[in-house]
Amino acid sequence: KQYADKLIESGNAYLAFDTFEEIEQLRRKSESEGEIFSYGINTRNKLNNSLNLSPSEVKEKSDSGEPYVIRFKMPEDEDISENDLIRGRVTFNTTKSLDDKILFKSDGMPTYHLANVVDDHLMGITHVIRGEEWLSSLPLHVLLYRALGWEPVKPQFAHLPLIFKPKGKGKLSKRDGDKMGFPVFPLQWQDPSTGEFFRGYREEGYFPEAVINFLALLGWNPGTEQEFFSLEELTKVFTLDRVVKSGSRFDPEKARWFNKHYFQAKSEEELAYLFIPVLTEKGVKEPVEKIVRVIAEIKDRCEFVSDLWEHGGYFFIAPVAYDKKTIKKHWQNDTSAKLLTIAGLFSGYERWDAESVKQQFSEFINGKEWSFGSVMIPLRLCLVGESKGPDIFKIFELLGKDEVIARIKNGVETITGGFMASV
Secondary structure, eight states, rough: OHHHHHHHTTSSSSEOOOOOOHHHHHHHHHHHTTTTOSSSSGGGGGSBBBTTHHHHHHHHHHHHHOOOOEEEOOOOOOOEEEEEEEEEEEEHHHHHHOOOOOOTTTOBBBOHHHHHHHHHHTTOEEEEEEEEEGGGHHHHHHHHHHHHOOOGGGOOOOEEEOOSSSSSSSOOOOTTHHHHSOBBBOEEEOOOTOOOOEEEEEEEOHHHHHHHHHHHHHSSSSSSSOOOOOHHHHHOOOHHHHHBBSSSSSOOHHHHHHHHHHHHHHHHHHHHHHHHHHHHHHHHOOHHHHHHHHHHGGGOOOOSSSHHHHHHHHGSSSOOOHHEEEEEEHHHHHHHHHHHHHHHHTTOOOOOOOOHHHHHHHHHHHHHHOHHHHHHHHHHHHSSSSSSSSOHHHHHHHHOOOHHHHHHHHHHIIIIIIIIIGG
């Protein structure tokens, strides 16, 4: 408040007692005459404010508790010119485009304009970097620095281009994410006033380094073909003079692409420790060594840590349902008998690594003159619940002999004992 009082004392601000209803009436009158009402240079001398009232009238009104706001007094017909680090020299004329903005509201709280300038000055801010929607406020902020005597230490300004919606017109909004299926906020957030819930990048499984890299390239380019930057690299090469003036369209698929790159760049060991909380939530406790081996088999199919469960949950929990299309297409009359024969065969295997099982099993299938397709897809179905997945012999090895045999028997029993009827 002392800074607002200082502006009043220096003649750079004034008290305005106009009520909301009075302002609205003036606004409607201007609209009916085809004009736009503005509380400023051309109107303030006709309105209910301290510029037109005597000191005694002002004191009487304020002492009686009559509500008022504090407005900045724009200088008349002055060109306010400032160098923007992205846009270059920008100039605004006070008479043509600026009104007397409210600095202090009637409830005694400062508006963003005054609070922003005072806070930045007290914190010693050297650069103000913000969205281009604040460009129109630049002349007011420059004048506030001047009026408060802080012009020599005024920060440099840079107004970033807007981020546009993936489709259609307009800038990206907080509600676009849920409408289009991607997060907008860094962290998930619930609006306390409406209860509306918004998704967050962290909770959706995006890595911080992927989000930073992706966002850095929205409106900025390094002048090379390089797309992937570590935070350390960005701190060395990022400069505001390479930020473009025009807005950039947000591409959620590109964000996923960046995350996949950083996912694939991590070692299986790193991913294992990130995956353990997901497994714990599912009630699974396995040695890190096994988790690492599983990830090595499914990593290339994934973009997020959560995908590891989607593509490899069957390594830890046996399937409880089986893909009906696969059953209908590949489960023949003799399939159950073949699989139970294979289960018996497996029980006699002493070596259970992928290569040994593959060699012995291939010899057995060839000896029986069975087609591989007639048994391999049903086998996979019993083990993982569907027809897709990594190399089946790697699945054998990672599950272990006893688990493979148990899943074959359970799959045959479930599918032939009622599941087939629903296909």
